[in-house]
Structures are given as structure tokens and as C-alpha cells.
Amino acid sequence: MHEINPKWLRRLYWGWKDWGLAVKRFDRTQQLIVLFLALLSVFMLLPIVYVFNHAFKPLHELFQFPPTFIVRNATFQNFIELLSLTESTVVPASRYMLNSIIVTFLATVGMVVTGALCAYALSKHRFPGSKLIFGSIIASLLFAPETIAIPRYVIVQSLGIMNSYLGHVLPMIAMPVGVFLIKQFIDQVPNEMIEAAKIDGTTEFGIFMRIVVPMVTPAIATITILAFQNAWGNAETSTLFMQDDSMKTLPFYMGTLTSNLANSVARQGAAAAGALIMFLPSLIIFLLSQRKVIATMAHSGIK
Amino acid sequence: MSNELQIRSRRQMGASAGIGSRLMLKITNLVKDIWKHRQSYLFVAPFYIMFLLFILIPIIAGILLSFTYFNAVQFPTWVGWKNYQNLFSQDIIFLQHVVPNSFKFALFVGPLGYVCAFFLAWLIAQLPTTLRTIFALAIYAPSLTAGIAMTVVWQVMFTGDRTGYLNSFLLKWGIIEKPVLFVQHSEILMNIMIIVSVWASMGIGFLAILAGILNVDKQLYEAGRIDGISSRLQEIWYITVPLMKPQLMFAAIMSIVYTLKSGAIGTQLSGSNPTPNYAGQLMINHIDDYGFIRYELGYASAISVVLLGVCYLLSRMFGYLFAPKEGE
Numbered sequence: 001m002h003e004i005n006p007k008w009l010r011r012l013y014w015g016w017k018d019w020g021l022a023v024k025r026f027d028r029t030q031q032l033i034v035l036f037l038a039l040l041s042v043f044m045l046l047p048i049v050y051v052f053n054h055a056f057k058p059l060h061e062l063f064q065f066p067p068t069f070i071v072r073n074a075t076f077q078n079f080i081e082l083l084s085l086t087e088s089t090v091v092p093a094s095r096y097m098l099n100s101i102i103v104t105f106l107a108t109v110g111m112v113v114t115g116a117l118c119a120y121a122l123s124k125h126r127f128p129g130s131k132l133i134f135g136s137i138i139a140s141l142l143f144a145p146e147t148i149a150i151p152r153y154v155i156v157q158s159l160g161i162m163n164s165y166l167g168h169v170l171p172m173i174a175m176p177v178g179v180f181l182i183k184q185f186i187d188q189v190p191n192e193m194i195e196a197a198k199i200d201g202t203t204e205f206g207i208f209m210r211i212v213v214p215m216v217t218p219a220i221a222t223i224t225i226l227a228f229q230n231a232w233g234n235a236e237t238s239t240l241f242m243q244d245d246s247m248k249t250l251p252f253y254m255g256t257l258t259s260n261l262a263n264s265v266a267r268q269g270a271a272a273a274g275a276l277i278m279f280l281p282s283l284i285i286f287l288l289s290q291r292k293v294i295a296t297m298a299h300s301g302i303k
Numbered sequence: 304m305s306n307e308l309q310i311r312s313r314r315q316m317g318a319s320a321g322i323g324s325r326l327m328l329k330i331t332n333l334v335k336d337i338w339k340h341r342q343s344y345l346f347v348a349p350f351y352i353m354f355l356l357f358i359l360i361p362i363i364a365g366i367l368l369s370f371t372y373f374n375a376v377q378f379p380t381w382v383g384w385k386n387y388q389n390l391f392s393q394d395i396i397f398l399q400h401v402v403p404n405s406f407k408f409a410l411f412v413g414p415l416g417y418v419c420a421f422f423l424a425w426l427i428a429q430l431p432t433t434l435r436t437i438f439a440l441a442i443y444a445p446s447l448t449a450g451i452a453m454t455v456v457w458q459v460m461f462t463g464d465r466t467g468y469l470n471s472f473l474l475k476w477g478i479i480e481k482p483v484l485f486v487q488h489s490e491i492l493m494n495i496m497i498i499v500s501v502w503a504s505m506g507i508g509f510l511a512i513l514a515g516i517l518n519v520d521k522q523l524y525e526a527g528r529i530d531g532i533s534s535r536l537q538e539i540w541y542i543t544v545p546l547m548k549p550q551l552m553f554a555a556i557m558s559i560v561y562t563l564k565s566g567a568i569g570t571q572l573s574g575s576n577p578t579p580n581y582a583g584q585l586m587i588n589h590i591d592d593y594g595f596i597r598y599e600l601g602y603a604s605a606i607s608v609v610l611l612g613v614c615y616l617l618s619r620m621f622g623y624l625f626a627p628k629e630g631e
Contacts, residue, residue: 037438114350118346125340127336128340137354148358150365150604151365282447
């Protein structure tokens with residue numbers, strides 16, 4: 001920040017000039033729309049900027065009056081505090097993190113693979129009961145998951161997968177939205193292509209792997225993000241199905257940090273750092289695959 | 304006469320034998336059919352078994368549990384409709400706070416969020432590709448952060464002393480003289496919940512609507528112009544909306560589920576369940592309260608079933624509005 005590279009300035013200037021030209025080419029309505037959306041986007045993005053800044057604020061800045069938005073003296077103190085908070089206890093923060101990574105990975109892969117397989121059969125095969133199966137999946141979309149928490153608890157208990165990774169992963173695999181979205185896309189894969197492959201002697205699984213999956217990658221990318229977000233932010237399985245602290249995940253730990261501490265000074269720094277740690281993976285994965293996601297939504301796959 | 308009778312009875316016997324054998328034939332055909340499609344079932348099985356175990360069976364079990372008294376320790380005892388009777392006649396908190404709150408919350412967040420999503424998606428669709436991507440990302444971003452933003456950003460925003468952003472600004476501008484305890488204030492909490500939920504609701508539904516709008520064939524707009532459609536509003540009503548019914552339907556369902564799911568917001572904002580004076584108490588909070596704080600699981604299940612019923616009715620309503628009509 002002390003020295004400003006003239007090269008950057010030049011680039012910034014030309015960049016803005018190009019942008020100005022681009023805006024001039026729009027008609028009046030479009031200019032208004034751009035202005036409105038730009039203001040709105042700034043408002044929508046504020047919390048993200050805030051999460052980043054807050055995590056690096058030293059303690060006195062966290063509680064400054066008037067409150068500051070942008071960090072002045074950035075520090076890693078909060079992250080150190082987050083990690084050292086649990087040093088004296090049995091379960092270190094790194095254990096929660098490791099649990100989160102394992103659970104999120106398994107649940108995401110499990111959801112995408114099983115969901116895509118199921119969607120393919122539902123879309124391209126006519127078999128007895130297929131309508132009923134699809135119908136039940138659609139109907140379940142309507143139900144808020146919290147409403148079935150109680151019987152779910154009983155089932156997890158009777159399956160004997162309490163306090164195990166399976167107890168985290170298996171309930172998360174059942175994500176009806178995923179199957180629904182992938183099926184909508186596979187519907188658009190032309191039947192002639194699949195017929196041709198069949199005549200050439202490709203097996204069903206071969207058709208799925210070599211024709212269907214490559215054609216619906218945008219949809220699969222979208223579902224991957226959704227499943228990831230679901231799994232990464234999920235504190236429910238930890239709260240309900242895990243009694244051992246060593247089996248719980250990061251979102252649960254984050255919840256214990258901030259809950260009922262809204263107005264107190266203690267641990268706010270660690271909570272801010274934890275929020276950034278929770279948020280970063282979602283953002284990175286979304287940015288990496290955003291082109292595919294927007295393509296899914298914008299072009300709806302194959303025509 | 305007797306001859307005729309004999310013939311008739313023989314005919315009937317033949318017919319009944321026919322029905323029997325036809326049924327047998329049907330069953331064997333079905334079994335053959337199922338066996339023929341065994342590969343399809345293999346494809347469906349991994350997901351569907353999980354789905355059955357963790358979604359379908361819990362739904363059915365929840366409905367059954369709602370007719371019992373169950374405290375998570377003893378085996379459930381059958382009580383018939385008693386839970387429902389209590390819920391609708393004795394539960395003052397439910398009738399006075401939870402039902403009105405849920406209605407108010409759903410009425411504002413559902414339609415408002417939905418209209419906002421449509422409006423924003425339509426605006427974004429008018430722009431060239433690069434800008435469109437940037438803005439779509441910016442507006443989708445809050446739903447990425449929802450959970451995290453909830454605990455950190457909004458709590459700090461509405462903190463009750465002068466270090467809260469909102470309090471600080473209002474104090475600075477002289478609008479208020481002393482800090483307001485926003486999230487503990489029973490009249491303000493609900494409004495905050497609505498604002499936060501609308502802000503966070505531009506998620507997958509928004510993307511689906513955007514896709515629907517972009518999917519409409521541009522030539523149709525030209526054809527419409529020739530047929531006498533003059534304003535943008537007419538364009539939206541006569542061309543865009545009818546052509547994107549599936550996406551609208553999907554977005555509507557997502558918004559219903561989102562609205563009903565977001566009961567946790569009040570608890571997260573105010574840091575307690577029940578929320579102060581039950582101001583932000585929604586169905587989900589009530590279920591949590593009875594299920595996991597008081598351990599009256601049968602009663603909590605009955606509330607769940609009522610919630611499922613509301614969900615189903617709402618979705619049928621949307622289904623009726625957006626389902627593709629015959630011959631369309």
C-alpha cells in the first residue's frame with residue numbers, strides 16, 4: 001500500500017476507460033439497469049467483505065466505537081486464538097476440522113454418484129415403478145427436513161451408526177433436489193444417441209459413463225456445489241447423532257463458540273476467524289466451478 | 304331353460320377362470336418385466352435405499368408417532384387424536400404466537416423473495432454475458448454465506464449496545480438517543496427476521512428463474528412484437544412467464560421449503576429458544592422446543608405433521624398455478 005506501481009494505475013485507467021465505452025454502447029434502460037444492479041451487488045457483497053475484514057481485526061478493533069468496517073491493523077491473532085482455545089480440552093480444533101473434511105468429502109461424492117445413477121435410470125429407462133419412485137422423490141422435496149428429525153434420530157439409532165462417520169454421511173446422501181435437477185438435464189440428452197450406443201454394443205454403465213455424464217457435467221458441477229454446501233455447513237448430524245465430542249464437525253464447534261455470546265467480549269475474535277474458515281471453502285469451490293453453474297442455469301444443457 | 308342356465312353358468316365359470324389366469328399372467332409378466340429391468344433397479348437402488356431410510360420412512364414414522372405419547376425413553380403409547388386436540392385447543396403459545404408469526408413470516412418472505420428473484424433475474428437477463436455473470440454471482444453469493452453471515456454479520460449488525468453497526472449509525476445521526484436491543488425487542492425481531500430471510504433467499508430458485516428467462520427463444524419476442532405486444536410488461540406476461548413454467552414451479556417449491564426451513568433464524572438472531580416473548584417463534588422453533596428441549600416427541604411430531612400438511616397444500620396450490628396445461 002505504501003508505493004503505488006504506475007503500471008497498475010495505467011491498467012486501472014485503461015480498464016475503466018474500456019468499461020466506460022462498453023457502458024456507452026448500451027441504451028438508456030440498460031445503463032439504468034447496470035447502475036441499479038451495481039449498487040445492489042455492492043450491498044449483497046458487503047457481508048462477504050465484512051467476513052474477510054472481521055477475521056483479521058485485533059481485539060480492540062473488534063469492539064471499537066464507532067465500529068469500523070475495514071480492518072486497519074491486520075493480525076493473525078484471531079486464528080491463533082481459535083486454535084489455542086481448545087488446547088486445554090480433550091478435543092483440539094484440528095480434530096473438528098479433520099472430521100469436517102472427511103464427512104464433507106464422503107457425503108458430496110456419495111450424493112453426486114448415487115444421485116446421478118438414479119437420475120439416469122429414472123430419465124431414460126421405463127421400468128415398473130419408475131413413476132412412483134420419481135413421484136416420491138418430488139413429493140419429498142416439499143418437506144422441510146427438520147420436520148422429520150425425530151423419527152430420523154430413531155432410525156439412525158436403530159441402525160447402530162451413531163458416533164460414526166456413516167451417521168454423518170448416509171443421512172446427507174439422501175438429497176432429493178440433486179436427483180431432480182440432474183434428471184431434468186438427462187431428459188435433454190437425445191434418445192437417438194443412447195440407442196446408437198446400444199446398437200454399438202455399449203453396456204448401460206458404459207452409456208452412463210461415456211455419454212450421459214460428459215453431456216451433463218454442468219448439472220453435476222451444480223449439484224456438487226449444492227451437496228458440498230449442505231455437508232460443509234451441516235451441524236445437525238453432529239448435534240443429533242454424535243455423542244462423542246471427537247466425532248463432531250466444525251460447524252457444530254462454531255456454534256458452541258458464538259451461541260449466547262452475542263454481546264460478550266470473549267471469543268469474538270476466534271468466532272470471526274472461524275467464520276472465515278467456514279466460508280472460504282464454499283467460496284473457492286463456487287468460484288472454481290461458477291462457469292459451469294452459470295452455464296447449467298443459463299443454457300440448460302443441451303437443446 | 305336348464306340348458307340355457309347350464310350354458311350361462313359354464314360361461315361364468317369360464318369368465319372367472321379367465322380372470323384368475325389373467326391375474327396370474329399379469330403377475331408373471333410383471334415379475335418378468337421387473338427381472339428384465341433389473342439393471343435399472345440397480346442404478347436406482349443406492350440412492351433410493353438411502354432415501355427410503357432417511358426420508359420416506361421417517362415421514363411415515365413421524366405421522367404414526369404423532370398419535371402417540373413418546374418421551375424418548377419409554378416405548379411410545381397410543382393416544383389417538385389427543386396431540387392434535389391439544390395443539391388446536393390448549394396450546395396457547397401455538398395459537399397466539401406461532402401460527403400468526405408463521406403466517407406473517409411466510410406471507411412476506413415467500414412472495415416477496417420470489418418476486419424479487421424474478422425481477423432481478425429479468426433485469427440481469429437484459430445484459431450482455433460478462434456483466435450478467437458478474438451480477439448473477441454477486442446476487443447468488445449471500446446464499447453461499449447464509450449460515451455464516453447469520454452468526455457473524457447480522458449479529459454484529461444488530462448488537463444491542465453502541466458497538467452494533469445499526470445502533471452506532473442511528474446514534475451518530477441522532478435518530479435515537481440510546482441503543483436499542485434490536486434482537487431482544489419483540490416488535491423488531493420479526494421484521495429483522497423477514498429482512499434477513501429475503502436477503503438470503505436469492506439462492507437456487509433465483510438461478511433457476513434466470514435460466515428460464517434466458518431459455519426463452521428470442522424469435523418469440525419478435526413474433527410477439529408483430530402480433531401487437533408493445534410494452535415490456537406485456538412481453539413478460541404473455542411470453543416469458545408461460546414459457547418458463549417448469550422453472551417457476553421449481554423456484555416456487557424451493558422458496559416454500561426455504562421459508563418453512565428458516566425457523567432457525569429467530570433463535571440464531573436472539574440467541575435463545577423460545578425467542579423473547581415468542582416474537583420470532585415459528586413452527587420449526589416450536590417443534591425444536593417440544594422435541595429436543597422438553598422431550599415430548601409425540602407432540603412435536605404432531606406439530607411436524609401439521610407443518611407437512613401446510614407444505615403439501617401450498618405446493619399443490621403452486622402446482623396448480625404452474626403445471627403445464629394439456630395441449631400447451
